[in-house]
Amino acid sequence: MISIEKCKEILNKSERKFTDDEVKKIRDYLYIAATIENDKFKTETKKDSSNIH
DSSP: OOOHHHHHHHHTTSSOOOOHHHHHHHHHHHHHHHHHHHHHHHHHHHHHHHTOO
C-alpha cells in the first residue's frame, strides 16, 4: 500500500490541498476501485479462456 505521505505528495501538487483524512479516504477509495476492476478483469479473462476450447 502506498503511504499517506506519498499520496499527499502526489495529490497536493496542484493548488487544491487535501487534509490527511481526505488523502486517506481518496487512497482507500482508489484501492477499492482497483480491487473491483482487478476482480472483473480476472473474471472476464477466465470466461474468455474457457471459450477457447
